[in-house]
Amino acid sequence: MKNVKQSPNRTVLYVSAAISLVFVLLSMLFTTKMNEVFGKVFSFLTNGFGWLYLLSVAIFIIVAAWIAISPYGKIILGKDDDKPEFSNFQWFSMLFGGGMGIGLVFWSVAEPIMHYSSPPFGDSATPEAMRIAMQTTFFHWGIHPWVIFAIGGLALAYFQFRKNLPFLISSAFYPLIGDKIYGPVGKTIDILAVFATIFGVATSLGLGSSQIANGLEYIWGIKSTPLTISLIIAVMTVIFTLATVSGLHKAMQAAANLKIWLSIAFMVFIFTFGGMVSILNNITGSIGDYLQNIVGQTFWMGNISWLNGWTIFYWAWWIAWAPFVGQFVARVSKGRSIREFIFAVSLLPSGFSLIWLGIYGGAAFNLDALSGGAIQAATNNNYTTALFAMLEQLPFYAITAPLSIILIVACFIGAANSATYVLAMLTSGGNMNPSKQLKGGWGIAQGAITIVLILVGGTSAVQALQTASIAAAFPFMLIMLVMCYSIIKALKQDVEESKKILETQKK
Incomplete structure (x- = not known):
């Protein structure tokens, strides 16, 4: 593989921006029609290709595991003599931080309770339903999503740090198409990566803003409507876009630190007052159920309508986030071996997620039983309020409820700020220091697209997302399926080249 310098090209930016603008305008002008289109697209993809989403993620896991344990796992993400830029502790801390986001806050209480009330199989509201609920929640937030991110991150890190190719998804296809990564084929790949990122992040921002709006209504009675949610998104967009454009890096870092410390504080608080023994029993049993059933659950197609709304949505959401999270884990992993990278990215953040969900889910079930089903009733009425319903059963609600809103806001700002950077990078030829104007433009676009999805969806906003x-x-x-083959081909070539170099040196 030869190194080629990329020439400046704005095609990805112009095409992505134009299609985004058209999408926003069509949604604003033909709201009802777009809502119908969303419904048809959802039905077509989930009913016709749900099996492919499940099978693809299974393939990603097999490929990642095989690469990690094979001799290819020794290859360094960088030159052979490159050393890691961060200590193990710093690296682990950043991976843990990357595992904390809006979705985890949104679903930590809601998902276990919803599966308990409406399980994928069996009777609802039984001890068995509770066990299945936690097992399923662990499955959705455990190893599977982080393996997807590891594949995306591996492609970016390997071809950027070892092969000096642009920090773009299209670079991963150099072993297959060569210099065509700089032409229409490569641009198409990068444009699709941009759209996966836009709508994957928009889903998170939409869920986060919905939770903020419904939290405000639950706590203080401020009515939650699509307009209220849109206003929250607009205000938040202005805040993080101005911070990005004006270069307020310290403010953004403060928001990131606040997110981490608040997350830890909430975990400790809920563990302490939510029933320690019950939570520990729940975590232990759920981990066992999760690991025991992971293979069967990966391929399970027993309840198609349920899968469409849950597992298939999650797998698609994680795939859409692959360029976004992959970029983050790649940037902090230069100098690591592929084996280190795959195992750390797949296991550390997922381990954090399981602990988080075990604490929140275990406390939710314990407190729901003690309150006579109050949390279940609130969740069934409006699942965006599940977190607040649980906090209401704990001490210091007057303090923890506002703090939970602040945590969601911090997660919102962190995700949006990172997304603007990734989108700017993807649309500037892989420039790892994109301009403030480009980041600001994508910040505004992210907010606008999220608002459009909320308004188009109306009362069914979550389905639109x-x-x-x-x-x-x-x-x-x-693209990711083909990328797996391309990565394996590149690694094979890498090993062959290394062997030739060694043989030449011996001669």
């Missing part, structure tokens, strides 16, 4: 992720992820899922 789910449809956006599933649709955007579909072509990128196919």
Whole structure:
């Protein structure tokens, strides 16, 4: 593989921006029609290709595991003599931080309770339903999503740090198409990566803003409507865009630190007052159930309608986030071996997620039983309020409720700020220091697209968000499948080249 310098090209930016603008305008002008289109797209993709989402993620896991344990795992993400830029502790801390986001806050209480009330199989509201609920929640937030991110991150890190190719998804296809990564084929791949990122992140921002709005209504009675949610998104967009453009890095770092410390504080608080023994029993049993059933659950197709709304949506959401999170884990992993990278990225953040979900889910079930089903009733009425319903059963609610809103806001700002950077990078030829104007433009675009999805969806906003992720992820899922083959081919060539060099040196 030869190194080629990329020439400046704005095609990805112009095409992505134009299509984004058209999407926003069509959604604003033909709201009802777009809502119908969303419904048809959701039905077509989930009913016709749900099996492919499940099979693809299984393939990603097999490929990642095989690469990690094979001799290829020794290859360094960088030159052979490159050393890690961060200590193990710093690296682990950043991976843990990357595992904390809006989705985890949104679903930590809601998902276990919803599965308990409406399990994928069996009777609801039984001890068995509780066990299945936690096992399923662990499955959705455990190893599977982080393996997807590891594949995306591996492609970016390997071809950037070892082969000096642009920090773009298209670079991963150099072993297959060569210099065509700089032409229409490569640009198409990068454009699809942009759209996967846009709608994957928009889903998270939409869920986060919905939780903020419904939290405000639950706590203080401020009515939550699509307009209220849109206003929250608009205000938040102005804040993080101005911070990005004005270069307020310290403010953004402060928001990131606040997110981490608040997350830890909430975990400790809920563990302490939510029933320690019950939580520990729940975590222990759920981990056992999760690991025991992971293979069967990976391929399970027993309840198609349930899968469409849950597992298939999640897998699509994670695939849509692959360029986004992959970029983050790649940037902090230069100098690591592929084996280190895959195992750390797949296991450390997922381990954090399981502890988080075990604490929140265990406390939710314990407190729900003590309160006579109050949390279940609130969740069934409006699942965006599940977190606040649980906190209401704990001490210091007057303090923890506002703090939970602050945590969600911090997660919102962190995700949006990072997304603007990634989108700017993807649309500037892989420039790892994109301009403030480009980041600001994508910040505004992210806010606008999220608002449009909320307004188009109306009372079914979450389904609109789910449809956006599933649709955007579909072509990128196919790209990732081909990318797996391309990575393996590149690694094989890498090993062969190393052997030739050694043989030449011996002679």
